[in-house]
Amino acid sequence: MKKYIIVTLLTLGALVTYSCSDDDSVTTDEGTNPSFDRGVMLANWADNIIIPAFTDFETKTSALEDATQTFVDNPTPVNLESLQDSWFNAYVGFQEVSLFEVGKAEEINYRNRLNAYPTSVSKIDDKIENGNVNLALPSSFDAQGFPALDYLLYGLGETNEETLGFYTTHTNAEAYKTLLSTVSQTIHSLTEEVLTSWTGPFRDSFVTNTASSVNGSVDKLTNDFIYYYEKSLRAGKVGIPAGIFSNDPLPQNVEAFYKGDISKELLLASIETTQNFFNGEHFDGTTAGVGYKDYLDFLNSIKEGDDLSVLINEQFNLSTEKAKTLNDNFTIQIENDNTKMLETYNELQRNVVFIKVDMLQALSIDVDYVDADGD
């Protein structure tokens, strides 16, 4: 008996030694098939995309806060217009960061606090009546952020002149001004919080967490990427207002309902951000770094399958082309010719299949951590 055990152990030892020496030779000789370095991709995401995007957005929210302060101190037509401009700039900037709901952003519910729409007019009115400006509670999520500003800047009156009245002659003018500045301040302070965490130690922990588990950075951000594309972009911006998920269209549920004529621009910015992130393109738009595209191409070189990254990019382009044919104002588009909205939705939908089914399978990323034996 003992003899067998010894022989077995020796054989095993030999096998292990053999396979180890074997693998040395492979990695040195066959430099042609290097493994894909997720760390490089994560560093590109953090340093060239996410942090620059948040840095840029932070200056825009800072400008928004300043413009709000100027307007509150001195509610003139000129100051209102300049505040409206900063709001628009920041709202477009938000489309470039909303995708990255990871780390601090995830913790503080960043997307919901900045862009839950349709905004609740009754809650805003309630806050004005009661002078309650606490925005931290989840029940206040749909009474703050850009949609609340949309209402406060464009929804109160038909014209800017009427809107000004709420901040000057209205009996609750002070309450309107307080809420307006609190909402702007909150947008900026939440953004600062997220940016600070990225420029702090979170960046390193994000980049070094290359694990292929559900808590690894690639897996986490990929799940966020898909969630954003499916829920916020496809459903939120197009599907829900077009009535895909309800019996009838819901034109009042478009993004920037009160301003109206910018919903297309916000959608296009969002699609562009998503596609650029897929391709690993730097935020400044000058260089293409390492992204999903490269990862998929690398994996595809192993399995010699269909060129998924090309299919996904083509589908992004088709979606953009369709979206460009829409009216600047989605409410008008839905009320006049909803089929175009539905067509745009269908193009966006096709990429859900490519991204959620084919890309996720290629990357071998799990939706959740439970035991599984592959069936």
Added chain:
Amino acid sequence: MNNRFITYCKHQVEAAPLAVFRVFFGVMMVFSVIRFWSYGWIDKLYLQPSFSFSYYGFEWVQPLGIFTYGLFAVCGISALCVALGYKYRVAVIFFFLSFTYIELMDKTTYLNHYYFVSCVSFMMIFLPAHRYFSIDAYRNASLASFTVPQWTIDSLKVMLTIVYFYAGLAKLNSDWLVEAMPLKIWLPSKYDIPFLGDLMQQEWVHYAFSYGGAGYDLLIPFLLFYKRTRWFAFALVVVFHVLTRVLFPIGIFPYVMIVSALIFFDASLHHKILAFISRLFKISKEKIDALASHSTKKSISRIAPITIAVFLCIQALLPWRYLAYPGELFWTEEGYRFSWRVMLMEKAGYAQFTVKDTQSGKQFAIDNSDFLTPFQEKQMSTQPDFILEYAHFLGNHFEAQGHQNIAVFVESYVALNGRLSQPYIDPKIDLMQIKDSFAPKDWLLPFNDKIEGL
């Protein structure tokens, strides 16, 4: 023949292997329940979902709300009693029933190794695993015995052989052997594993693992049966299962298989194991042995060996039921479960349901996350019986809300083993008009490729 069967049934061997099997199996199951509980999976998998997927014919098995914890407690305590050999018969019946009930509550969590546990615990109801090294035998000398019928140990060996051999047979297909799929998808993502990470990117490794895995599954039972290769085989068992543990999230199954393989060894090894356990817990093995040696011959009912024989025959036949269905097994999954098809394919899917009022023509799409957990959605979107059950759930849900003339359609896509996603269910079919049954599912769209082999 009949005579030889009776002689075989009476032939006695040492009871120690069966005792060791009982102890380790019980301990593993206790550990398994604790692990499941401590990860919060009882809440996550059975209490949080608003809807659970039932096995055909077992719709009455549902999570018990807060009492589900009690069910797991029963399962854990009875497993402990099995390990100790305390009121063994009752304990193992309770264990089998509670464990199987848990598995039947939601087929989302179906795993071959859970099914394996149910099978083995069912067999153990009929095996005298408490004759030796148990509290029962210690307290009741008339029960104690050094020997058990040989068939009792052989039956477990046959069960293990079925598991491995059928798992090996299932791998004999063109995706596994020619394409090295799905390992070609799974292994590269494990690149951060120490030492092996870079290796996992190499194509030859994918092929080596594919052929190695298939060869291992097909040969290992025979290497374990044959005395001269047994230790080598056991070393392979350890290496193989530790490797699968490192590479894949398959819980405690590797350990269960490692300790189960001990059943193939001679009793001398098991006595050493029991002596070790005795020292560890300061039990007097001598006293146990003395009790056992006084024992008289036990009569065994004929029902037990016949039940086990019939059960094993069913096990040997069940995996072949897929032959009764047209179409590709991996695509339709008709006859896929309960057949030891382990780690065999990578399937991902997407299913968008639409609920339509057939009279007004109005329709709306469903956000699956309103009703399903992410895990349920993942399982649902690739398996036709899940899709059908969920469609009926949606239809009934909206009918109860006052909607009328409801039809439910699904637009679904499935990608199998790295192929580009294809439409899965016929989107023009009103799923409310289809009843689940064992009949071939003609509402599935054809698989536009061919996978050769078993």
